[in-house]
Amino acid sequence: MLPKLLVVDDDHYTRTLIRRLLDKSAEVHVAADGAEARRRFAAEDFNLVLMDQCLPADNGLELLREFRAQRPKMVAILITGFADVRDAVAAVREGLFDYLTKPFEDLEALEAVIGKALEMDGAYREIDVLRTRLAAEAGAPVIVGGSPAMERLLAQVRQVAGLDTTVLLEGESGTGKDVIAKLMHAWSGRSARPFLELNCGGLPETLLESLLFGYEKGAFTGATQATTGYFEKAHGGNLFLDEIADMSPKLQSSLLRVLQDHTFTRIGSTQPRPTDFRLICATNRPLAAEVKAGRFREDLYFRINVIPVRLPPLRERDGDVIRLAVHFLDHFNAKFGKQCGPFSPAAVRAMETCSWRGNVRQLQHCVERLVALHPGGPIDFLHLCPGCDQGGDRRASNCTASGKAIPLGYQDARAEFERDYLRSLFDSAGGNMSEAARLSGIPRQNLYVRMKRWGYVTE
Ligand SMILES: Nc1ncnc2c1ncn2[C@@H]1O[C@H](COP(=O)(O)OP(=O)(O)OP(=O)(O)O)[C@@H](O)[C@H]1O
Ligand SMILES: [Mg+2]
Known part of the structure; x- marks a missing residue:
């Protein structure tokens, strides 16, 4: 339409x-x-x-x-x-x-x-639309995205959410693996049952083992009472194991056994117990490369890679930067009780041409910082830039305030930058020349001549 x-x-x-x-x-x-x-x-x-x-x-x-x-x-x-x-x-x-x-x-x-x-x-x-849908689907996380790449992803998630097969989520850091795992739970037939999440990265092997398997009283020093593990608690629901590539070889083989037998044994016990959970794994390092390097068991890889789901990085999601930025703006305005926004066209262009190395998370932090520090009202390119420097990296090859590709000729490129910059500056200064001079550090007379050249002032 x-x-x-x-x-x-x-x-x-x-x-x-x-x-x-x-x-x-x-x-x-x-x-x-x-x-x-x-x-x-x-x-x-x-x-x-x-x-x-x-x-x-x-x-x-x-x-x-x-x-x-x-x-x-x-x-x-x-x-x-x-x-x-x-x-x-x-x-x-x-x-x-x-x-x-x-x-x-x-x-x-x-x-x-x-x-x-x-x-x-x-x-x-x-x-x-998303808010209305969410109100209807209580418990589902907010997933913003209308780019073809995200639509493909959501269609795939919808297709596999209800199946009882293991899913492997692969994607760079901050692409939304956690939220997609939660969405998969909300859309699965197991949503009324538990969703348990455990990050395998950075935990000592013995601790991770006791968290997963649980233990009997006296199983080891400090085991003062019997404790249920994640395999047991997740019964009937979904178990999400994040950063699966960091799991030790010994635990990898234990996990494989649990997946094959649908049973586990608490530490300190000899009695196998049945369990029924659906496993969702995530990794930000391609697992095939880990297998090749000999750090991940091939048989476990085949067992968990039944349905691979790839999360696209933000740079592959056309138009989603602005959707997400507007969403985070609303979110942080509500959280901090502020009224910042809307984004000016120059700010939108600047955000779209940033390279968000940390993906959605980095954009989220940039908008959070912006809202926290902004006095309120419209957000322009000049407000955004300090955040951008720490948040997104200006793409060396083609990032200008206008978001257009930089002309190859130096004079043209400089002229284009000057025009965009002056327009932004003039807007930020509320059309006040003295304020624009103060903000930019360019002497007033000098600035006036430049503004006139670009038609921002007429007298
Ligand atoms: N499509 C999205 N819509 C709205 N918020 C999102 C979306 N994707 C991610 N987020 C938000 O961005 C942040 C990072 O997402 P998440 O933690 O799911 O990424 P991740 O891929 O698990 O990162 P890591 O690899 O570092 O664990 C979270 O606060 C999440 O709520
Ligand atoms: Mg994560």
Whole structure:
């Protein structure tokens, strides 16, 4: 289904231009004045509103405030003349997605801004759908993602969740192996039974063994009473063994026996006990390579690799960075009682071009830090960058504030950077030149000349 846009502008030329431009990619509705805009807005659920600031009997900005009061997550772009840019900058601070200045010179840029705004609307809507679904599926963890890679993963999880076969989750650190294991439990026929999770990494062999098998009173020094282990506690449910590659060779062979016989014996006992659990394993090191290197038993590998599930790294999930960022923003706003956001287009582009080595976890920490330290209101590229430096790594080859590939010519690359930087700076300074000079450390006069060159100021 095509996204629905409402273009409110008294200028026939602007309405026609946008309609033609988006002819194939959107369903464009137009209104020439406030009264018509109100009527249309009440009748349809628009994905994006493009609003002219100067309407015959209305102020476009006031009208947008009115619309936002009805639909707080409405995504809108204000169309403004150069003279009114200061108001537009203030409006962006109130949560407007972006503003565009007329006349439109660069139609590609116009299309790109509209595309980003629609992506933002999509992210808000998906999160709402997800929340509703979660309310229906109590106990299931929040899994955000609409990229083809994530859709494939979720389809696979749905397919295998209910089967009583061992599942091996493979994926880089922070890709969501824990949450997918929990989802698999929630979607399995065993969800009313226990879900037990044990990380095999970093535990001494004897401790891990006693946690898994349990022990009888007096089995070893300090065993003052009989204790049940995970194999026993997980009976009827799912057992999740994380970082399985770290399991010692001795425990690997014990685990293999338990899986083959469906029985285990507590330490200090000779009596085998039956158990019925479904095993989910996870590893962030490819297990086949561990087998090749002789660190993991091949027979156990074949036994647990019945259904391999690969979790894609964030860099393979097109469009998910912004979905996750919006989700974490909502989450941490609620947690810290703050009202940060929305993200500015430059911030969105910066996040999308970061390389998130730590995957979803790294992005989550970046947004958490941002919300914790941000005074509230819109989040721009400049706010994000300190977090980005520690969080995502700016991709050396093609990361610019604009998110576009860097032109190869040095002069062009520098000009592109300057334009994006000044735009961000101007927005962050609320359109105030002295503040922009203070934030950037560029002398006011010098800054003024540069801003003028890019059309951010006209006088
Ligand atoms: N698709 C997702 N939607 C929402 N939150 C997610 C998603 N994937 C991961 N997270 C969150 O990101 C964090 C890291 O995920 P998780 O612990 O599942 O990763 P992992 O692959 O198990 O990492 P590690 O290899 O370090 O154990 C968690 O806080 C989790 O809730
Ligand atoms: Mg984990």
